[in-house]
Amino acid sequence: MARKIGSRYTAHQILGRGSAGTVWLGDGPEGPVAIKMLREDLAADQELVGRFVQERTALLSLDHPNVVGVRDLVVDGNDLALVMDLVRGTDLRTRLDRERRLAPEAAVAIVADVADGLAAAHAAGIVHRDVKPENVLLDMQGPLGPGGSHPALLTDFGVAKLVDSPRRTRATKVIGTPDYLAPEIIEGLPPRAAVDIYALATVLYELLAGFTPFGGGHPGAVLRRHVTETVVPLPGIPDELWQLIVQCLAKAPASRLRASELAARLREQLPLLAGMPPLDVDEPEPEHTEEPEAAFPPSAPEAPRRGAVPLVPGSTPDSNRDTHTSMRVPGPDELAGGARGTARAPRASGAPRPGSARHRAAAARRRRIVLSTSAVALAAAIGVGGWLVVSGDDEPPSDGNPSVSATP
Incomplete structure (x- = not known):
């Protein structure tokens, strides 16, 4: 059912839902658009609406081929909507879920595109703060690049910053997607352009490996790894x-x-990566230690795992990454309490996963072999060397026969 958005736009169909609102396929005076309707509780927040209006000029002025452009901001009654360019394609998370990991040439080309978009945003004084595969769109109608990659565009600029207003979250809260959070955010410092670089490097690692370098397990453990591990x-x-x-x-x-x-350094690497197949590594094993729930309590009851929704037609709601997970900023003693050194090492391809049936069977075989070997060694010790000659001095006893003692 069609829905009017302000006086200029009509929303026709829901493309997906995310943590901040619902994305619609719509149209306006200049043709098809993507309309991101913010949640009702956000739209009812007058301070938040004011922040959006203040940021309107900056958002509308961000014009770059690798950025999904914001065309308009609509404030109409209970509606607060961002009208954005419609990208004909899919998001990077969907491709990653389908292929698990990308060939290095394609991965580097995509990340170089995103870095170009970030460079334009940072030059305009805008920090994204939520760089992740869900917020990278692949334009399937654009020309193919190195490794057969489609042009990559970064979307959802300004949303994390605007939703994370001082009144909505205290300084003791961490807002973001745990796998991609820079250490300085976790330690409570204000996010600057460098946090986007850290998140983008995490995305590149994930495209190459199929998993993030510090992810896995309880969100508190993920945050601690960002700060303490290499x-x-x-x-x-x-x-x-x-x-x-x-x-x-x-x-x-x-x-x-x-x-x-x-961006420039990554493009220098492209000739060296031509024809290289995806890496053959497996995800590290999950840690079996329990993370204390009280150390990093969620700010609200746990909701279904959702994240940002791509602004493209036909896309499914995003995958299993939490978006804007809110947690208390861990104290220095809590951060220092984690394991130091390197993060979880990738598992060799084909190796059994600890806890799996293959792993238990292999462990049982190793135990049987050890026990059998021990039994043989013990029997040999009893049968061959079970009698030890014992003498109280260097001379034999007076009867000329050595005294003996049986030892088990």
């Missing part, structure tokens, strides 16, 4: 590319590259 190398990629990833995942924001530098 990233595990990925086998099979050029050292120059790995050093780029390491630099952009540096704990210190000042050590990371700028977005424009990252």
Whole structure:
């Protein structure tokens, strides 16, 4: 059923739902558009509406081929909507779910596109704050790039910043998607452009490996790894590319590259990656230690796992990544309490997963072999060397026969 959005736009069909609202396929004076309707509780927040209006000029002025453009902001009664360009394609999460990991050339080309978009945003003073595969759209109607990649566009600029208003979240809260949060956000520092670089490097790692470098397990454990652990190398990629990833995942924001530098350096790597197949690594095993629930309590009852929704027709609601998970900022003692050193190491391809039937069977076989070997060794010790000669001094007894003692 059609729904009027302000006086200029009509929403026809729901494309999906996300943590901040619902995305509709609509049309306006200039043709098809994507309309992101914010949740009713957000639209009813007058302070939030005021923040959107204040940011309107900056959002509308962000014009770049690798950014999904915001065409209009509609404030009409209980409706608060962002009218955005409609991208004919899919989102990066959907492709990653389908393929598990990408060939290095395609992965690097996509991330270079996103870095170009971030460079334009940062130059305009806008920090995205929620860079992740769900917020990267692939234009299937655009020209193919290196490795057969489609042009990548970053969407949802400004939404994380606007929703995370001072009145809605105290300074002791962490707002973001845990897998992609920069350490300085977790430690309660204000997010600047470097947080987007950290998140984008995490996305690149995930495209190459099929999993994020610090993800897995309780959100509190994920946050602690970002602060205390170093990233595990990925086998099979050029050292120059790995050093780029390491630099952009540096704990210190000042050590990371700028977005424009990252885009240029990544494109320099493309000739070295031509024809390289996807990496052959498996996800690290989940940690079996229990994370104390009280250390990082959620701010609200747990909802179904949802994230941002791609602004494209025919897309399914996004996958299993939490969006804007709100948690208390961990204290220094809690962060220091985590395991230090390197993060979880990738598992060799084909190796059994701990806890799986294959892993238990292999462990049982190893135990049987050890027990059998021990039994044979014990029997040999009893049968061959079970009698030990014992003498109280260097001379034999007076009868000339050595005294003996049986030892078990």
